[in-house]
Every structure is written in structure tokens, then in C-alpha cells.
Amino acid sequence: MPYEDREDPAVRFERVTKRYGDRTVLDGLDLEVGRGERVTLIGPSGSGKTTILRLLMTLERVTDGVIHVDGRPFSHMPGGPGGKLVPASERHLATHRRRIGMVFQQFNLFPHMSVLENVVEAPVHVLGESREDAGRRARDLLDLVGLGDRADARPTRLSGGQQQRVAIARALAMRPEILLLDEVTSALDPELVAEVLDVLRDIARSTDITLLCVTHEMGFARDVSDRILMFDRGRIVESGPADELLESPTHERTRAFLGSVR
Incomplete structure (x- = not known):
């Protein structure tokens, strides 16, 4: 039986701050994402959205505060006097980040490998799956994203x-419970954006995966999101159901931002 309490949120940021020198990118952030919830982060460049994803992928370390995943400390672990939390070891991070997958702006595929091999590689070497089992699942995922041929x-x-779309299949091959999407269409020509967003819409409809997305595609945000959070200067300035926030934002900063991207 899994160790976590199934009532716990999939992700919880507890007073998380991230600084780079004198610059504060996240400022005492409190954030919860429920299991199976689809949450989109919007806001101007530099507002802290992508930093949230990078902290969850352990590409960055928190300055202050604690990140919890599935009810357990993720950025930290017990180890101090009386069980006090201390910064997580690399081993702790490696174990727990297997629950999390990410699709980046850039595809980062291995050019010397076939499409199938790109999807198979991580499940074999990280999850320890047999190449045969990983290959079968990879073919199913390529069918899912419309690239079986x-x-x-x-x-x-x-x-x-x-x-x-191959990068999306590769992320799903790791069987993540939480999928992070970082401006996945920003590197694409405009005529190619729709095909990727259609695949992600299908995934959102057909799975119970927890989704945390950064995007400037407001139509996509409306279609897949249970909730949208507006960020500015490292803080959440407004939060609400997708239709409500996009149609009737209450904060002046949200109205100004939405006016700039529509």
C-alpha cells in the first residue's frame, strides 16, 4: 500500500521562497494542487511560473520553505535533531521525482536514436522495465500521440x-503521477501549435494525471484547466475556475495581462 495519505494534495508549496542573489523570484508561496487537478499558471515573463516547475523537477533548490509531494516532504527530508527537516539529499530527490514528468519548451530528443528508442530508453534504464515491456508501452503511447507510424x-x-509529441510520449512512458508542461508550444511554428495542444487535451480528458501547466495559450488553458492562477512578481495575485478568471478577472494586473495576450 502506498505510504502517502490519499487525502493529501499531489503538490503543496509551504511558504516557498526562491532567490537568485538579491532577486526574489518566488516570495513565500503557498500553493496546493489536488490529485488529478489540472492547474494552469499564467503571468508575465519573470513572474515565477517556470521556477515552480523547475523546483518540482529538482533543477533548482528552494531558498526557504518546503515542497511536499503526495503528503511527504520533497525538497527536504527528516534528518535533523528530533526529526527536523533538512535539505533533501540527491538520493531522496531522485527517488521521489520519479513521480513527476515534464515536457519542456525544447524537445531534447536523442538524434541518433529512433522515435521508439527515445521513448523506451528512460523506462528501461530508470524504472528497470524490460526492453520488451517498455517497447510495447512506447508503441501504445506513440499511437496515443498520433505517431504510431x-x-x-x-x-x-x-x-x-x-x-x-514524441517528447510528450517520452514523459508519459515514465508513468508520472504529475505532469509538468512548460510553454510546450513556444518553440513551434504557429501552424504546428494546434496538433500538440490537441494531444494534450486528449490526455487531460482521458487520464487522471495531475497537470501543472505554464502557457500563454489561453484557449488551451480554458479547455484543460480546473483552475488558473495569475502570477506577478513571485506571488499569486488571483486564482479561480478557468472560465471565471478568463471572462471576469477581478484584479487589475490580471485584466492587463489577459488584454496583452489575446
Whole structure:
């Protein structure tokens, strides 16, 4: 039986601050994302949105505060006097970040491997799956993203939209409970954006995966989100159901931002 209390949120930020020198990117952030909830983060560049994803992927370390995943400390672990939390070891982070997958702005596919091999590699080497089992699941995932017929192709033979769909399949192959999406269409030509967003909409509809997304695509945010959070200067300035926040924002900063991206 899993160790966590199933009533706990999938992700909880507890007074999390992130600084780079004198610059504060996240300022005492309190944030909860429920299991199976789809939350989109919007706001101007530099407002802290992507930093949240990078902290969850352990690409950055918190300055202050604690991140919890599935009811257990993630950024920290017991180890101090009386069980006091201390910064997590690399081993602790490696163990627990397996629950989390991320699709980046850039595709980062291995050019010398086929599409199928790109999807199979991590489940075999990280999860310890047999190559046969990982291959079967990879083919199912490539079918899911509409690329079952390109399994043997090299990434360089694919369009940008197709490469991003392979990256989505690769992330799902790790069986994440939480999927992070960081501006996944920003590197694509406009005519390729729709095909990637359609795949993500299908995933949101057909799975119970927890989704945390950073995007400037407001139509996509409306379609997939249970809740949208507006960030500015490292803080949440407004939060609400997708339709409500996009149609009737109450904060002047939210209204100004939405006016700039529509």
C-alpha cells in the first residue's frame, strides 16, 4: 500500500521562497494542487511560473520553505535533531521525482536514436522495465500521440510539432503521477501549435494525471484547466475556475495581462 495519505494534495508549496542573489523570484508561496487537478499558471515573463516547475523537477533548490509531494516532504527530508527537516539529499530527490514528468519548451530528443528508442530508453534504464515491456508501452503511447507510424523514424525527419509529441510520449512512458508542461508550444511554428495542444487535451480528458501547466495559450488553458492562477512578481495575485478568471478577472494586473495576450 502506498505510504502517502490519499487525502493529501499531489503538490503543496509551504511558504516557498526562491532567490537568485538579491532577486526574489518566488516570495513565500503557498500553493496546493489536488490529485488529478489540472492547474494552469499564467503571468508575465519573470513572474515565477517556470521556477515552480523547475523546483518540482529538482533543477533548482528552494531558498526557504518546503515542497511536499503526495503528503511527504520533497525538497527536504527528516534528518535533523528530533526529526527536523533538512535539505533533501540527491538520493531522496531522485527517488521521489520519479513521480513527476515534464515536457519542456525544447524537445531534447536523442538524434541518433529512433522515435521508439527515445521513448523506451528512460523506462528501461530508470524504472528497470524490460526492453520488451517498455517497447510495447512506447508503441501504445506513440499511437496515443498520433505517431504510431513514425516509430522507426529519426527525430530529425519529423516536424517540430511531431518532435514535441514524441517528447510528450517520452514523459508519459515514465508513468508520472504529475505532469509538468512548460510553454510546450513556444518553440513551434504557429501552424504546428494546434496538433500538440490537441494531444494534450486528449490526455487531460482521458487520464487522471495531475497537470501543472505554464502557457500563454489561453484557449488551451480554458479547455484543460480546473483552475488558473495569475502570477506577478513571485506571488499569486488571483486564482479561480478557468472560465471565471478568463471572462471576469477581478484584479487589475490580471485584466492587463489577459488584454496583452489575446
